[in-house]
Amino acid sequence: MNAFVTIIHRDLLLVMRRKSEVLTALFFFVVVTSLFPLGIGADAALLRKIAPGVLWVAALLSTLLGLQRMFAADYADGALEQLILTPQSLVLLVSGKVAAHWLVSGLPLVILAPIIGIQFDLDASSLYVLMASLLLGTPVLSLLGSIGAALTLGVRGGSVLMSLLIMPLYIPVLIFGAGAVYANSVGLDITGHFSLLGALLILALAFVPWVSAAALKIAIE
Amino acid sequence: MTTTISATSSQSNDVLQALALTCVRGERQLFHALDLEVKSGECLHVRGANGVGKTSLLRLLTGLSKPESGDVLWNHHSIQEDPKQYHRELLFLGHRDALKEDLTALENLEMYAALDGISITSEQALASLWRFGLRGREELPVHYLSAGQKRRVLMARMAIRQAKLWILDEPFNALDVDAVQALQNLIAEHLRLGGLVVFTSHQEIVLPQMRVLEL
Numbered sequence: 001m002n003a004f005v006t007i008i009h010r011d012l013l014l015v016m017r018r019k020s021e022v023l024t025a026l027f028f029f030v031v032v033t034s035l036f037p038l039g040i041g042a043d044a045a046l047l048r049k050i051a052p053g054v055l056w057v058a059a060l061l062s063t064l065l066g067l068q069r070m071f072a073a074d075y076a077d078g079a080l081e082q083l084i085l086t087p088q089s090l091v092l093l094v095s096g097k098v099a100a101h102w103l104v105s106g107l108p109l110v111i112l113a114p115i116i117g118i119q120f121d122l123d124a125s126s127l128y129v130l131m132a133s134l135l136l137g138t139p140v141l142s143l144l145g146s147i148g149a150a151l152t153l154g155v156r157g158g159s160v161l162m163s164l165l166i167m168p169l170y171i172p173v174l175i176f177g178a179g180a181v182y183a184n185s186v187g188l189d190i191t192g193h194f195s196l197l198g199a200l201l202i203l204a205l206a207f208v209p210w211v212s213a214a215a216l217k218i219a220i221e
Numbered sequence: 222m223t224t225t226i227s228a229t230s231s232q233s234n235d236v237l238q239a240l241a242l243t244c245v246r247g248e249r250q251l252f253h254a255l256d257l258e259v260k261s262g263e264c265l266h267v268r269g270a271n272g273v274g275k276t277s278l279l280r281l282l283t284g285l286s287k288p289e290s291g292d293v294l295w296n297h298h299s300i301q302e303d304p305k306q307y308h309r310e311l312l313f314l315g316h317r318d319a320l321k322e323d324l325t326a327l328e329n330l331e332m333y334a335a336l337d338g339i340s341i342t343s344e345q346a347l348a349s350l351w352r353f354g355l356r357g358r359e360e361l362p363v364h365y366l367s368a369g370q371k372r373r374v375l376m377a378r379m380a381i382r383q384a385k386l387w388i389l390d391e392p393f394n395a396l397d398v399d400a401v402q403a404l405q406n407l408i409a410e411h412l413r414l415g416g417l418v419v420f421t422s423h424q425e426i427v428l429p430q431m432r433v434l435e436l
Contacts (some may be wrong), residue, residue, distance in 0.1 A: 002335070002338075003335075003336060003338075006332065006335040006336055007336070010321075010324075010332050013324065013328070014321060014323055014324065017323035017324070017362070018323055076317075077317055077318070077319055077320070077321070077322070078315050078316075078317030078318065078319035079319045079320075079321060081285060081313070081315055081319065082313075082319045082333065082336075083336065084285065085283060085284075085285070085308050085311060085313050086308060086336045086337050086338070087305045087306070087308045087309040087337065087338050088305075088336060088338070089305075093336075220285055220286075221285065221286045221287070
């Protein structure tokens with residue numbers, strides 16, 4: 001468990017020393033979501049209707065922007081080899097790196113979402129549901145993304161390939177995440193959406209670290 | 222294989238063996254049926270022309286890559302059996318320095334110590350950096366250091382790592398005369414304490430209990 005905390009601490013420290021990479025992804029999220037109300041105009045009913053989809057798609061794309069960062073730097077400077085050669089479980093280290101990634105690229109989206117949501121004229125209950133769906137969904141995005149980031153290490157044009165690999169896997173999260181907000185706005189029951197998002201999160205937590213660790217070992221050979 | 226007996230001060234009897242290693246990279250077979258044995262207090266200098274497979278051999282010995290055939294044994298057990306135990310005894314330094322450029326030398330050392338599962342105090346880490354001529358540069362991000370100074374940070378890491386087996390890929394690169402001497406002393410001290418060293422270098426290195434393997 002110590003290693004888990006150490007690797008999170010290390011990755012967060014690295015992010016603090018080079019903030020621009022993370023801020024780019026967050027700025028992207030803010031700008032893209034702000035462009036829609038500006039482009040569409042003051043049609044409040046339409047904005048309310050497209051808000052869940054727009055916010056979720058923007059969250060998904062901004063996660064993709066930062067994904068390449070997860071292992072690429074460690075791979076390039078040889079630190080990944082050293083991580084594999086420590087007497088720690090690689091699965092634990094991978095989990096730590098995913099957690100650190102979520103803390104800097106997923107959690108800020110959850111916090112920013114209600115502010116962005118106001119631009120779309122979302123009411124308070126929609127904002128809560130939006131935040132909750134992002135809170136459950138963005139960790140899944142980071143987890144699934146780690147598979148793509150690990151598989152495309154050392155591949156030329158890896159980031160494009162990674163996007164193509166990972167996007168289809170993000171579809172269920174998008175459907176249930178955006179679906180929850182939409183269902184809430186039309187007065188439908190949302191427990192089903194949240195149950196499915198929770199199930200996706202548990203499944204991803206249970207399997208993804210092992211898959212990513214295996215992919216890293218292949219990449220390093 | 223000749224083995225001159227290791228220094229008297231060594232208490233441990235560790236042995237690294239490679240049995241009939243074959244390494245294939247792409248279409249090319251780099252070496253075939255290679256045997257080697259290194260015991261406590263011994264040092265193996267792997268030499269050969271560029272591209273002959275020195276780095277590949279070292280990576281096979283660490284377990285980072287798997288041989289086409291053959292096996293690597295640590296204390297008569299395959300290193301695949303219990304990789305964690307093997308990694309606890311192993312320090313591998315590749316030709317990339319693996320230091321995080323945005324962290325300071327001290328932070329790098331402490332981070333690797335924590336990941337390697339050894340507890341050191343800041344004073345110990347600092348003392349180790351000072352020993353290798355980095356006094357006054359402990360708090361500088363590593364990317365402000367020269368190539369040679371980065372290697373000196375790695376030497377500080379070697380000194381505090383408490384590993385039995387050192388596998389070093391080109392450790393003498395980019396070092397000035399003083400640092401080459403300091404690294405030789407460090408390796409000699411490690412051997413005296415019963416450690417094992419496998420390294421590659423194109424330089425003429427003189428160390429006690431050293432054998433040369435020409436690939």
